[in-house]
Amino acid sequence: MAKIxxxxxxxxxxxxxxxxxLTVMEGARDNNIPxxxxxxxxxxxCSTCHVxxxxxxxxxxxxxxxxxxxxxxxxxxPDPARSRLTCQLKVSDAIDGLVVHMPEKQI
Known part of the structure; x- marks a missing residue:
């Protein structure tokens, strides 16, 4: 488990x-994160899991x-350095404590 x-x-x-x-996206989905x-x-x-x-x-x-x-x-x-798609970020002990910020909207 990792805290995100x-x-x-x-x-x-x-x-x-x-x-x-799981992925960081699945963690958001499973916990009803808006x-x-x-x-x-x-x-x-798509790009609707952008953070x-x-x-x-x-x-x-x-x-x-x-x-x-x-x-x-x-x-x-998108920010060239900080933008990521959460569906591409696998959860592991190595990312325990990860902090992600949602954009104003998803398109």
């Missing part, structure tokens, strides 16, 4: 425990693959 902190655009914070092996829509169900075929990773975590996460980079082009106000 999801922060809505309005500042509302949600601290949840997410089981290892702001992550995940329209494609985690297939990396901004807290700066302290950017270098600690695995690099984006080409497919994630391509999908982020469709996200709302």
């Amino acid at each position: 902190t999801y922060i809505e655009h309005n500042g509302t914070k949600h601290d949840v425990e997410v089981r290892n092996g 702001g992550i829509e995940a329209d494609c169900g985690g297939a990396c075929a 901004y990773v807290d700066p302290a975590w950017v270098e600690k996460l695995p690099a984006k693959d080409d497919m994630e980079e391509d999908m982020l082009d469709f996200a709302y106000q």
Whole structure:
């Protein structure tokens, strides 16, 4: 289990425990966290699970693959350094304490 902190655009914070092996998107979905829509169900075929990773975590996460980079082009106000798709972030002990910030909206 890893503790993930999801922060809505309005500042509302949600601290949840997410089981290892799930994705950060599935953790949000399973805990009814608003702001992550995940329209494609985690297939990396949309950008509706877009978040901004807290700066302290950017270098600690695995690099984006080409497919994630391509999908982020469709996200709302992507940040080249901090934007990630939560469907592509696998939960493990290595990301215990991860903090992600939701954008104003998903498109």
